Amino acid sequence: MNEQLNYGDDYKYIPATSIFSGVGQAVTEDIYAYTIQIVNICYVGNENKWSLIDAGMPKSADKIIEEAENRFGPNARPEAIVLTHGHFDHVGAIIELIQHWNVPVYAHELEIPYLTGQKKYPEPDSTVDGGLVARMSPYFPNEPIQLGSHVQPLPSDHTVPSLSGWKWIHTPGHSPGHVSFFREEDRALIAGDAFITVRQDELFKVLVQEKEITGPPRYFTTDWDLARESVFKLACLNPTIAVTGHGVPVKGQEFKNQLEKLAKNFEDMAKPDYGKYLN
Template structure:
């Protein structure tokens, strides 16, 4: 492994799971997502083709599982043309270094505002254990928040024209709030939205709701969201796309009328549904 690459100093296995863990769903013939403990990663590409992409890199200590899922879909000893990140939080890059070690010089694309957290320069703010919410918020101090360092890898910015490398017909949208350089991906042709953590479909701070994957349109996880006005603006941007199906970073995929009504309600009532009553990122203490 390149000496300039390492997972975060606080990288560790997080003992969390859900009823969806270890399962995958083909949402479109070329769009498949898999739940790794409590987070989703996406595989893009037709299995009969040759140009495949991995979106996000899962929980810590999961590289072998993610690699196996990829090979089960695309063939033994295959690797992606690129890894593309919605953002750099621990549950979306937890196995990135291990995958790069296994797959070699695979390019990694992200928004430039996430680069400090991907090159060891800057840590994310510590999770807010004081925020209004459930048990997963209260124990969020155990979650890694230090930066990973893939400066020795082929880290590249997403194209300025909004296109997505190796994903023709898709665009990326800057959706900050949960993190400075958070992005989502949208394909207008069939209305598929890969939302990362900008919009999720489970109340992520509730241990019970995460465990049973209770389906409900929600804003980003409370304990790691630092700019709630930006997060609200990002939800407005995504709702305006009128997506037909959403694949979130957390929770199950949703589509149709339930999705449209849920997004409309979230936009209208974001201040009560998503923004917590108290917390250091709400009260201006951070």
């Protein structure tokens, strides 16, 4: 394909990081979570067949490729890149990765317009109840990117083309086409930003990665009713282990209890007291 792939005009490196940046963790035998500055990506599979979930921060392609080769061997190449959603910190290296690996990209059909230059996400809410990161959010890239025909909608039957045994679950609120991924066999969940395990709007907690199961990042979440429904939907799956877009992986009974508590008390635990996207 000779299509012109482009990031938005506001695409740039964001100088934000955490103590776990550059650290990878084998969450299960075939789920490897890797932190790039303040966001997590997942390598799912083994050296014979694997896929990448999300594409990290801007200017991070070399690190993503290097970590793939460290895990799977020289010239390792995924079957596909699958996106939870299209915010800048989840697609930051997507074009370079497409060009290097020449693999398809999959996303929910409602997210495709933001990945093909048709729609711009709503402006982040710097006024929302939260900390310094929320105040910084107007400086984050927010223009649509252009992936052309390289990006395809996820199948309507909820299968994930490159990930056998996994299904995608529509979990909107943080973005219109946000999805999470669930595997029934071991009840593993890759939640994206439907819920996270750190207060992403507070700078100190982001830096030290203080664990706290909470709702999606406040400054980019535009529909809090849908966000609440999405957390409830995921809690009903009764996952035993989860990797989220921000924060540390979580597992076990304590995690299950905390996710259930979040689902029951979303208004108090996750929803901000004020902000321009509140009803």
